[in-house]
Amino acid sequence: MTFRIDADKLVVLVLNGKKTATTSLYEFDSLPIVGDVSILTDSNNNDMCILETKEVIVTEFKNITWDLAKLEGENKSLEEWIKVHIDYFSKINTNFNDNTKVIFEVIEKFK
Numbered sequence: 001m002t003f004r005i006d007a008d009k010l011v012v013l014v015l016n017g018k019k020t021a022t023t024s025l026y027e028f029d030s031l032p033i034v035g036d037v038s039i040l041t042d043s044n045n046n047d048m049c050i051l052e053t054k055e056v057i058v059t060e061f062k063n064i065t066w067d068l069a070k071l072e073g074e075n076k077s078l079e080e081w082i083k084v085h086i087d088y089f090s091k092i093n094t095n096f097n098d099n100t101k102v103i104f105e106v107i108e109k110f111k
Contacts, residue, residue, distance in 0.1 A: 007043040013073045014040060014109055015049060021071035023064070025089055026101035032056050055106035061085070062098035071106060
């Protein structure tokens, strides 16, 4: 697994236990399966840790709650999380809107 933006910042959040989830666009990413194991890499493609997928939620963007969004460990409010993700997802999919399906993946770092 490699984060597409701010990779090194997000890797640090994972390593510190603050980031335990990530969101991606359903139509642009493969659907993870609970129990999947992946290697998290930094921006230089260095292996940083091993992650396991603990939960996968496929839903419309508008259905992401603060209880979910805060698991990403990046934002201080749901409003901020929404803004950041709309800005990013709109660059990938010009038709992105509140009804666009997303994949919300809960991850756990192996000790």
